[in-house]
Amino acid sequence: MDHSAEAQRTDLMTITRFVLNEQSKHPDSRGDFTILLSHIVLGCKFVCSAVSKAGLAKLIGLAGETNGEEQKKLDVLSNDVFIKALKSSGRTCILVSEEDEEATIVEPSKRGKYCVVFDPLDGSSNIDCGVSIGTIFGIYLVNDHEPTLEDVMQPGKNMVAAGYCMYGSSCTLVLSTGAGVNGFTLDPSLGEFILTHPDIKIPKKGKIYSVNEGNAKNWDGPTTKYVEKCKFPKDGSSPKSLRYIGSMVADVHRTLLYGGIFLYPGDKKSPNGKLRVLYEVFPMSFLMEQAGGQAFTGKIRALDLVPQKLHERSPIFLGSYDEVEEIKALYAAEGK
């Protein structure tokens, strides 16, 4: 029997090998980030497995708890998984989760120098119908001191890494440590994430826009004009296609790979939009910029925002460089 094809698989670039390679570029590194990441990866594998069995395990349904929005059992499970995985890494000091009102300060005996902000299960309205959902995370590095909330109330540009894992037709982890963006796909037969999308660059322009148009009656002028232009271009170009899943991870993943724009604007009803600054807007904006795209709040570069509250929301327009340029020009023309 010829085992050469099988043997070749041992040559694959796993996420662990990839991060160790990166670590070796920093001779003073003690491997703390590598250990932290391996715990995040474990959390993603665990949630991926739970998501794929959700219907069977009767996990679907309301948990009977609330965080202001409907919280589902899988959200609770995913939150527990990540809190435990992050604490047991021994490399974290503060954890901010979408599912917990307060930040978790890690006990001194387990403390490390990283703060992790995360949305353990994003796109929860899609759980019951088996549509792609995901986990989003961002990482800050702090100095040696007693951790305080100030450590996480920092602009997104101060993050040292960000990423997401999408639980879809395949399980895909997209990561940036500030030197480009790489995508890894879980090989279920090996239980390893393999580098499948090296050095992701978002196309400069895109043919897809992604927005919840059900909110259109409350939009402001620039958003209305931009979407109108997508549908009825006056320059002879073809109209753009609309794609909207309603899971930020999935909508952003498609935008990153195919180009285009994802927008969740503020409107008359919700001036700050819906998406949360720390664990939705910042990590996705970080990845977009690292892939050559842009992220804008309607006022400023998204990564320049300084959050004032843990669960603050912000309007967000992110994606291909040229598409975000257009939005910026429309806001500038309105003097906003």
Ligand SMILES: O=P(O)(O)OC[C@H]1O[C@](O)(COP(=O)(O)O)[C@@H](O)[C@@H]1O
């Ligand atoms: O249903 P809407 O208003 O279009 O909102 C969709 C957005 O809400 C979210 O589901 C919010 O995330 P959670 O599921 O983590 O609360 C995003 O994933 C998505 O982009």
Ligand SMILES: [Mg+2]
């Ligand atoms: Mg979310």
Ligand SMILES: [Mg+2]
């Ligand atoms: Mg969530």
